[in-house]
Amino acid sequence: MEIVDEGQAMEVAAAASAWPGPSRRSHLLQFLLHVSKRLDLRPIVKYSAFEFFDARFLPGLPRKMGFCGARSGRAVRSWLIEPLRDSNLELFALVAVWIASKIHEMRPLSVKSLKALSDRVIADQHFTCRDFADAELVFMEVLDYNIGCTNIAFIYLEELLIQFREISKLGDLVNMDVCMEILDVLYETEDTAWLFNFACPLAASTLVTAYVISVPKQKWEFPVLPWVYHFIC
Helix, strand or coil: CCCCCHHHHHHHHHHHHHCCCHHHHHHHHHHHHHHHHHHCCCHHHHHHHHHHHHHHHHHHHHHHHCCCCCCCCCCCCCCCCCCCCHHHHHHHHHHHHHHHHHHHCCCCCCHHHHHHHHHHHCCCCCCCHHHHHHHHHHHHHHCCCCCCCCCCHHHHHHHHHHHHHHHCHHHHHCCHHHHHHHHHHHHHCHHHHHHHHCHHHHHHHHHHHHHHHHCCHHHCCCCHHHHHHHHHC
16 A cells, blocks of 8 residues: 655645646636637637636646545546646647537537647647547546536626616616626636636626626616625525
8 A cells, every 4th residue: 555655745735725826827817818819709608618627627637636645536647737738738728618619609619720729829839639639538537527517607697687687777788798807807816716606696796896887876776786686595
């Protein structure tokens, strides 16, 4: 039986808890935002990709690689994660977009189009179409093949805004682009990323913030706070 040094185990656990680190995470999310704009993704595809990559893949990777002292479930072994380079993580970000487009688009993004984009936006390495297929398999194994995407803040936000516009003309003054800019800032900020674990309350607070930003103060006549509170409860 393998004996693990206690100090070494604590060091490994600390490294896993700090993964991927604010700087690396910020870079990867900026990369994901950039490719989302380059590909002109629909919001649901964009935010599903964010959910898959930031909320599930990145946190799940250390467990699957054994960084927590013991592997969680089936071990994932691949040259794409051993060693784990930033260029490979950028590939996985594109794979998250690819999977999200397969779920939400009648005509999903082709691997050839993603490979062509990767050649332009990933500086350190050129990946083949086969590499994309291999990366998709690793990605799915890290997620334990769980690609459900109902608990996403944007879905709740879209539903809230539709209902708001049905019951008040002030809803037409709330700009969805403002709502999405708020979500993007929250995603990029390390200290607020945890809010996406509470998708419905986050959607409600995002709508209220966008209401304050978009609707002139003299028109603040709708009881938006009690209304969204009723929605999330």
